[in-house]
Each structure stands twice: as structure tokens, then as C-alpha cells.
Amino acid sequence: MISAFASTWKVPELRERILFTLAMIVLVRLGVHVTLPGVDSSVIDEFLKQKQAMGGDDSGSASIGTMLTIFSGGGLTQMGVFALGIMPYISASIMMQLMTAVVPKLAKLSREDGGRQKITQYTRFATIVIALVQGYLLAISLNNPGNIPGLQGIEQVAATHGELVPNYGWVFIFTTVVTIVTGTLLLMWLGDQITERGLGNGISIIISVNIISALPGALGIAWQTLVVGDAGAPAAAFLVFLVAFLIGVIAAVIAITQAQRRIAIKYAKRVVGRKQYGSDQVQYLPLKVNYAGVMPIIFATAILSLPPFLFSQLHNLEMFKDWDWLIKSQELFRQDNVWFYVISGVMIFFFSYFWVATMFQPSEISENLKRSGGYVPGVRPGKPTADFLDFTMTRLTFAGSIFLSIIFVLPWFVSLMPLIFMSKKLDLMVTSFFGGTSLLILVGVLLDMMRQVETHLLQRNYDGFLRKGKLKGRYDKLQQNGATASSNVTLYLIIFMAVILVLGAASWFAN
Template sequence: MISAFASTWKVPELRERILFTLAMIVIIRLGVHVTLPGVDASVIAEYLAEKQKQGGDSGAGAAVGAMLGFFSGGGLQKMGVFALGIMPYISASIMMQLMTAVVPKLSKLAREDGGREKINQYTRFITIVIALVQGYLLAISLENPGNIPGLQGIGTVVPNHDWLFIFMTVLTIVTGTLLLMWLGDQITERGLGNGISLIITVNIISALPGALVITWQTLVTGPNAGPGASAFLVFLVAFLIFVIAAVIAITQAQRRIVIQYAKRVMGRKQLGGQTQYLPLKVNYAGVMPIIFATAILSLPTFVLQSAFPTAEWSVKIQNALAGGGLTYYLVAGVMIFFFSYFWVATMFQPSEISENLKRSGGYIPGVRPGKPTADFLDFTMTRLTFAGAIFLTIIFILPWVVSQMPRGIIGSELPFLVTSFFGGTSLLILVGVLLDMMRQIETHLLQRHYDGFLRKGKIKGRYDRLQNSGDRASKGTIVYLWVFVAILIVVAVSYAIYTGW
């Protein structure tokens, strides 16, 4: 594996794609720290420093606040131009995927030549609409920012909250979201991996240093630290390695259905007769059920908080559904189990697969073509989905379980910012995106006769979908890009020194 990483710099195309991707990541992270016009950045800095000393958020609302922080990369807490992050585009993409599977016209359009490009256009239009709505709601909420999840207890950050501020904030936030979307497209075409997914991954990783600091303060230098807390820290590291290994194994796990093709004679050539495999993933739905469940559970909280903010019954429901308690995880676990089957039933089409196999002369040994093949695939996928749904439910509940472990040792629970790396959406996205990047790098290495990351076999996955569609950036473009990044870094450091940060 070490030799594979060293070989990446020997391939010019791969080296230039890596440098381009790193430059885009630096620009994205610097943009997170650019505060919205009209917002008092000093209040935000003091609030974040105080929260860091207190060990982060815990209890009701901590899960929702940390999740919003992950997808915005801290832009929401810092009230920056990337406050919404890439979430409007993710929401629009999920909506279009569901509509493509349900609406016949969109399903037919997706199969036509150039249909995917039109669907991508529709997705971008929907992204603008969602960003406008969310940006307007966020601009209004900045009058009382303490109601925003993850910002409880913050003071007044907007001295002059008027319609001019709302207009400028909406315009800036929507522009920031569109800029992120464009940067993601550039990474997809000229860099490594899927740009949108990589932006989310970088935002998640950006919270890791803060989580490490909070863990050290809680278990090593905190008031309740001791030999038991230090031993628990060692256990946490070992348990994290085990969880990551398990997630990788389940993410790559698949049931390979044998497909036999009948022999055909065309002229003097004999076609067919070979054996191929149809891979059915155990976790076919990926992270989508968790996103659906958390999004739906957050809606009642926001509605009740706006309509009945002080009612006793409303406060109880908000605390139960805001995240951080056992009730929230139990309800979300049931919803994740349901949405796993819902996503597979919507996206997996056994009848279409059966018809395609029949047209190409393929069949499953022991199963008749046509409807029996569709029934067999549906039955097999149902059993696999059961295992995948249980896996997703366990992964989602695991952060709460880890947070409760040190109660008998230090007398308190771990903040969600720390335990979120042990499961949930963040861990699944991290593993999935990094595996895709490793597959793509390995493809480049194998094409040029270098060893991949694994000497025996390849990393499982679809290699034909991992190639970037655009040409790599030229050397001159990369040089100018890194000069621009260096100027930005120098300006940022100079401003930090000047303001005393």
C-alpha cells in the first residue's frame, strides 16, 4: 500500500489531478471562514471559543446541530458565505432521483440520449429554489440565532437586522451554494472522485481536530479524568478501528448472482457462452435512509419551535425529537429500517433487469427467464435489504451507545461531536467516498502497470463509473491556482495576526 501511494506521484495525470483537487479543497475551506456581511464576527469567535472550553454540545438538539455543522463544514456556526454548504444540491438530487423512479416521463427521459444532462439541469434549477428558501429562513433566524440548532446560547450577532441585511444575506448564501456546486463539478471533471461527495467528506473531516481536543479535555485533562478515563480512551481508539473495519466490510459486501449467456453463432464467430456476475450490494440504499429519517424528524421540531415555542407539550416533543435522547434514536431506527426497504423498492427494478437479461441472451442457472428471474432477484434483494437495514440501524444508534459508555467512569456523557465519528451519516459518507477515491487511484495505477493498493485482487466496486469525464488541468493552470491559494493563505494569516486571533 505504501508503494502505491508513492507511485501516485510517478503518473503525471494522476499527480496533476491530486494537486488540482487539493487546491480546490483549500479554497473551499478558506471560504467557510468568510463571514456574512453585517454579522459581528467577534461574537461568533467568543461563542465558539467558550463552547470549545465547555466540551461541545450534548443533550437535546446536539445531534441535529452537529449534523448541520458536518454538512456545512462549520459554515453555519461561523455564519459564513457557505452557511448552507452543499445541502440544497443534495436535497435536490434526492428529490430528482425519487421523481425519476416514480414519474414515467422522467424515467423515460433518463434512458434517452442526453436525458441525464437535462435531469442534471433540472436538479440545478431546484437547487437554486431550495437555496433561496433556506437562505431566506436562515436570514430571518439570524435575528434570534439562539433558535438555530448548534448555536444555542449565542448573543446578538447582527446589529442591524433589516430588509437590506436579509436581501444581502440571501444573495450571498445562494451565491456561496452555487459556487460550491461549481467547485464540486470542477473536482469531478478535473480532479479525483465525485466533487460533491468530496466536499461533504472534507467538511466532516474538518470537525475531527475539534473532536480530538474535546476527547482529550474530557478523558485526560478534565476534572473527572483518571486512570479509568485514560483506559477508556485506549478502548475508544481500538473500538473506532473495529467499527471502521466493519463498515468497510459491509459497504463492500455483495451477493454475486451467476449470469450465463447462451452461445450464438454469427458467421464464423461464436458469441456468448461466457459466465458473468450480477453484484447485489448488501447495503444497497447506502446512507439515504439515515438522511431521510433525520430530515423528517427535524421537520416537526422546527414547526413546533416556530408555532408553539413556549407550550409545555411542545417543549417535551421538541426535546424528544431534537436528537440526543433514546426516544429520538429509537424512532429514527424504525424509520431507517422502513426507508431502507422503501429506497430499494424505488430504485431496484428486478423486472427491468430481467428483461435486459432476456434480450441479451443471459439467464440465471436454474431460474427460468422472464418473471421467475424477476421474482428470484426481488426475493434475493429483500433478504439482503434486511441485513443492510439492520446494519444501518446499528450504525445510526452506535453514537448514542458510545456517548453513554463513560457515565460510570467520568459521570457524564461524551459530546455528540466526538461520538458521531463512531457511526451515523458521517462515518458512512467518509468510508464510501474514500473507498471510491482509492478505486479510482488504483485504476490509474493499474492502467500504467503499477501495483494497486492490494496485491491480491482489486478493491471491490464499479470501475467504469469512476473515470473523470473532463481533461485534467494543465500545468500552467495548476501553478496559477496554487499561487492564488498561497495569496489567500497569506492574506488570511495576516488578517488573523492583525485582529489578534
């Protein structure tokens, strides 16, 4: 594996793609820390310092704030120009993907020549609409920033350090909406550039970088909780256990993500010219155990994040002040409530089967096999083959749903472990790396990047990451069609990264 990493720099095209991707990542992270016009950045800095010193956030909206941090990379709490991150594009993509599977006209369009490009255009138009709505809601919420997930308690900081938005008005709202929408579209463009000229899927890489950007803050919170505190030797031993446990969880997630049921496919005997095809030829149809991926968790978390927000907004109204059941209902959806995870588990099961039923089409697969002369040994072609594939996928989906439910509950379970020897729980920002959406996305993106790098290496007669066999996956879909960036562009990007690094180091030493 070490030789494979060393060989990546021996392939000029691969080296240029890696450098280009790194330069785009620098631009993404730079936009997160550029504060919106009209927002006092000193108030945000002081709030984040106090939040880390207290060991994180254990409020009822902590889970919502953590999910928003995943897709915005801290841009929401930093109030940067990338405050919404890539969330509008992800929402639009999921919506169009579901509509393509449900609406017959869109399904027909996706199978036509150039149909995918049309659906991509529709997705981008939907992204603009969603970004406008979310940007406006965020702009008007800055008048009372304590209601924004992840910024609870900033009013106390603003009382001593000044208002977060000194000159709030319609000019500020208009400027903020335009800036946020522009930032979202710029992120979408950067993702397309990474996909075309860089390494891996650009949107997925941006999300992964945003997740990893929360790691230093999570380590600082863990240090404040387990080392700086008065827990003593048990806390230090628990910290070592957490590192080992994290490695085991990552290994298990990789194993389940790669796991698949291979259905043997044989082809009827055919004679083309002087060559004979089929008969003894056996191919395999891979069915993934976790076919739905991370989508059920995203759906469940997004839906469960709406009720507490709506209940809190209603309770702030004068006519609903005396409605105690709103407070009790809001407590039901807290991230430290058992019922929250019970409801989440049920929803994950539902959305796992919903996603598979929407995206996996056994009848279409059976018909394609029948046309090409393929069949499953022991199963008649046509409808019996479709029923067999549907039955097999149903059992695999059940196992995948259990896996997703365990992964979703795992961060909460890890956060409760310190209660054995101390009176404080671990912050959700720390435990989110032990499961949930963050870990699944990271594992999936890194595996795809390794497959693509291995493809480049094998094509040029270098050894891959594994001595025996290859990383499982579809290699043909990992190849970029776009040309790499020119040498001059790569050189300018390297110089730009160096300047940013020097300025960042100078600013750190100055502070």
C-alpha cells in the same frame, strides 16, 4: 500500498488531478470562514471558544446541529458565505432522483439521449429555489440567533460582546440571501470542476472535507472531557479504547459497504462468424448488501429534525405558551432519548426498503438478461428470474437495514460509555465519527477515490493498492471525461495555496 501512493506522483495526469482537487478544497474551506456581510465575527469566535471549553453541546438540538455541520462544514456556526453548504443541492438531487423513479415522463427522459443533462438542469433550478427559501429563513433567524441549531446560548455572549448583527434590517436580509445563494451555486460549480478535472466525485468530496473539518474540534472536546477533567486514569484508558474501537468500526463499515451477493449469469451458446460465445462463459450480477447506502439515515434524520423545530417555534408563540404537551413532545425527539432511536430505527428500515423498491428494478434486469441471452442457472427466464432477484434483494435489504440501524445508534451508545467512570457524557460531535452519516459518507467517498486512483495506476502498469485482486466496484463509471487542468493553471493554484498557507500561519502566530 505505500508503493501505490508513491506511484501516484509518477503519473502526470493523476498528479495534476490531485493538485487541482487540493486547490479546490482550499477554496471551499476559505469560503466557510469568510463571514457574511453585516455579521460580527468576534461574537461567533467567542461563542465557539466557550462552547469548546464547556466540552461541546448537549442540548436537544445537538443532533440537528451535527447533521448541519456535516453538510456545511461549520459554515452555519461560522456564519460564512457557505453557510448552507451543499445542502440545497443534495436536497434537490434526492428529490429529482425520487421523481425520476416515480414519474413516468422523467423516467422516460432519463433513458433518452441527452435526458440526463436535462435532469441535471432541473436539479440546478431546484437548487436555486431551495437555496432562496433556506437563505431567507436563515437571514430572518439571525434576528434571534439562539433558535438556530448549533448556536444555542449565543445570546449570553452577545450580551457582553455586542449583537451578532448590529444593523439588522431589510438591507441585511437581502444582502444575506444573495450572498448565501451565490455561495451555494459557487460550491456546486466547484464540485463540478472537481468531478471533471479533479479526482473523484466533487460533491461527495466537498461533503467529506466538511466532515473531516470537524475532526480538530471533536478532538479538542474529547481532550477537554477525558484528559483535562478530573476523571483520572479510567478516562485515559477509555481514550485508548476509543481509538481501537474506532479502527474496528471503520473496518466493519468497509467490509459491509464492499459486501455483495454475486448472482451467477450464464449466456446461451451463440456463433458469431467463426467465434463461439456463451456456453461455458459465466458472469456475475453483483447485488450489494447495503444497496441503499446512506440515504435511509439521511431521510430519517431530516424528517425527525422537523418536529422539534416546529414544536419550539410554536411554543415561542404567545397563544401556545401554556401547552405543556409541546415541551413533552419536543423532549421525545431529543438525541439522548431512547424513543428517538427507536423511531429512527423503524424509519431506517422503512426507507431502506423504499429506496430499494424505487431504485432496484428486477423486471427490467430480467428483461435485459432475456434479450441478451443470459439466464440465472436453475431459474427460468422472464418473471421467475425477476421474482428470484426481488426475493434475494429483499433478504439483502433486511441485513443492510440492521447494519444501518446499528451504525446510527452507535454514536449515542459511545456517548454513554463515560458515565461508567465519570458523570459526563461525550459530546455528539465526538461520537459522530463512530457511526451515523459521517462515517458512511467518508468510507464510501474514500473507497471510490481509491478505486479511481487504482484504475489510473493499473492502466499504466503500476501496482494497485492491493497485491491480490482489485478493489470491488464499477471501474468504468469512475473515469472522468474532462481534460485535466493545464500546467499553468495548476502552477497558479499551487502558488495560491502557498499564499493562503503563509497568511494563515502568520495570522495564527499573531493571535
